[in-house]
Amino acid sequence: MKLNISNLPEGVTQHELTGIPSDLGLEEQFFDTVALHVTLEKNIRQLVLSVVIEAKARFRCDRCLEEFETTLRPELRLVYVWNELKTAEFPEEDVHFLKHDDNSIDLSGDAKEYLKLALPLKAVCREECAGLCASCGRNLNAVPSGVCDCGPKESDPRWNKLGDFMETLIKN
Numbered sequence: 001m002k003l004n005i006s007n008l009p010e011g012v013t014q015h016e017l018t019g020i021p022s023d024l025g026l027e028e029q030f031f032d033t034v035a036l037h038v039t040l041e042k043n044i045r046q047l048v049l050s051v052v053i054e055a056k057a058r059f060r061c062d063r064c065l066e067e068f069e070t071t072l073r074p075e076l077r078l079v080y081v082w083n084e085l086k087t088a089e090f091p092e093e094d095v096h097f098l099k100h101d102d103n104s105i106d107l108s109g110d111a112k113e114y115l116k117l118a119l120p121l122k123a124v125c126r127e128e129c130a131g132l133c134a135s136c137g138r139n140l141n142a143v144p145s146g147v148c149d150c151g152p153k154e155s156d157p158r159w160n161k162l163g164d165f166m167e168t169l170i171k172n
């Protein structure tokens, strides 16, 4: 995903880039369009880019095991300086360097890195997800009370029959 920087005016400009996940080398978890909303500030020494990335990804909920989709919106700030200024003034590692004849900036690598960092370590479909019943494995989000009724109850006919059977064994 490349941003054209030829003939940019000095000052602040807005840019919209769109692509698909495979443009960034992202695996199937990501789908649909990846958008980069770029605010670029140019001056004689550097380009400063504030980028909001928007990408949709699929997850499996750690609690209820259902698949869900969510939009990730990581933000990043990138500084590109003209190569001639290298060593002395910008020792920081996260500064990128540009040659004067560069006419585009490839944002794919940085966008990919930030999207991967934005992936949650623990994916939960929603904060109040009730998860699965510990005894029967039923999805409790589908149970209005949130409490599963799977446990054996005294009124359960299967247990009554077993009770009757045990009684006859004892009697005989």
Ligand SMILES: [Zn+2]
Pocket: 061, 062, 063, 064, 065, 066, 124, 125, 126, 129, 130, 131
């Ligand atoms: Zn869930």
Ligand SMILES: [Zn+2]
Pocket: 133, 134, 135, 136, 137, 138, 148, 149, 150, 151
């Ligand atoms: Zn249950």
